[in-house]
Amino acid sequence: MNKAFTLTELxxxxxxxxxxxxxxVGLSFSYLSILNSIRVRYLALNTAQAGIEYALALRNQQxxxxxSPWAGVASKGTYCLNFNTSNRRIEVTPSSxxxxxxxxxxxxxxxxxxxxxPNNTNLTASRAIRVSSEVYFERDKITLEVVLTKWHPTQ
Amino acid sequence: xxPNSIKGFTLLESIVVLSLFVILIFIATQIYFNLMNSAILAxxxxxxxxxxxxxxxxxxxxxxxxxNFVPSSNSLEFKNRRCQSVKIYPTSSPRPNLIFExxxxxxxxxxxxxxxxxxxxxxxxxxxxxxxxxxYKTANxxxxxxxxxxxxxxxxxxxxxxxxxxxxxxxxxxxxxxx
Numbered sequence: 001m002n003k004a005f006t007l008t009e010l011x012x013x014x015x016x017x018x019x020x021x022x023x024x025v026g027l028s029f030s031y032l033s034i035l036n037s038i039r040v041r042y043l044a045l046n047t048a049q050a051g052i053e054y055a056l057a058l059r060n061q062q063x064x065x066x067x068s069p070w071a072g073v074a075s076k077g078t079y080c081l082n083f084n085t086s087n088r089r090i091e092v093t094p095s096s097x098x099x100x101x102x103x104x105x106x107x108x109x110x111x112x113x114x115x116x117x118p119n120n121t122n123l124t125a126s127r128a129i130r131v132s133s134e135v136y137f138e139r140d141k142i143t144l145e146v147v148l149t150k151w152h153p154t155q
Numbered sequence: 156x157x158p159n160s161i162k163g164f165t166l167l168e169s170i171v172v173l174s175l176f177v178i179l180i181f182i183a184t185q186i187y188f189n190l191m192n193s194a195i196l197a198x199x200x201x202x203x204x205x206x207x208x209x210x211x212x213x214x215x216x217x218x219x220x221x222x223n224f225v226p227s228s229n230s231l232e233f234k235n236r237r238c239q240s241v242k243i244y245p246t247s248s249p250r251p252n253l254i255f256e257x258x259x260x261x262x263x264x265x266x267x268x269x270x271x272x273x274x275x276x277x278x279x280x281x282x283x284x285x286x287x288x289x290x291y292k293t294a295n296x297x298x299x300x301x302x303x304x305x306x307x308x309x310x311x312x313x314x315x316x317x318x319x320x321x322x323x324x325x326x327x328x329x330x331x332x333x334x
Binding site: 025027028029032034035038042046054056057059061063064065083085088102153154 | 179182186187189190192193194196197200201204208278279280281282283284291292296297299315316317318319320321322326327329
């Protein structure tokens, strides 16, 4: 006697079919989301590197002006550093929250601590400063660090 | 003679099965083409982004180790680590691109098959020193570069805007590194 398919068999067949289609569609989207993630992280890395460059340039600018290399950032803590393209100066603002960087959606916070004695809160006489540049984006975070020294023949 | 109990498919059953088969083939084909398009898009996007990153990092490295900067809003002249004359500037012919010129020999930075160059802007500080002062008083301490490009993929163009900051390493020197 010929038998028809049972409901269970049909449901299993359609589930397998649906699963295959979902996997294939997901695969095509995952290609693009990985690439988007590479782009987003590249932009975040640039924003973090810009923070480090501003810290380096700020130290060099203070030396150029005959000031202490840590003028403006002489207290241990967190700051926002940005380059003002109008007055062509690096602007320093003490802040506990990350500030908007060059690109919307990427927020940056720079931390200054004494490299030799992390508990030291007054950095005026510090010989080396650890500068950490943190960038917050899309529920993710990237951090770059550098150690700046006080050394300069005029200091 | 065949017994009456053996039955063939009715026309309706055949039509339903064939229709389902055609619909499934159609869906599978669409998915396959989407997958192929995504793979092609992904590959060309990756190539374009890599080409941009390579060019931008080259400029960053050269400025980082450069000296004697003469900046303007969309070009920069300086000496590289070997004290050769370098000039970075945009061009519109034969195709828009950014030119990296060493000792008068121009080279395009981006592959115009992969990158459509849109603009290059340069922002920089103004040192307090006067001519004759020690180098660290007259050297630029920071450059902020804005690149606008379109990444070319086989199907579309994807706009990309990148800001890059560079603090030249030599700018705290007492003496001009390329006197």
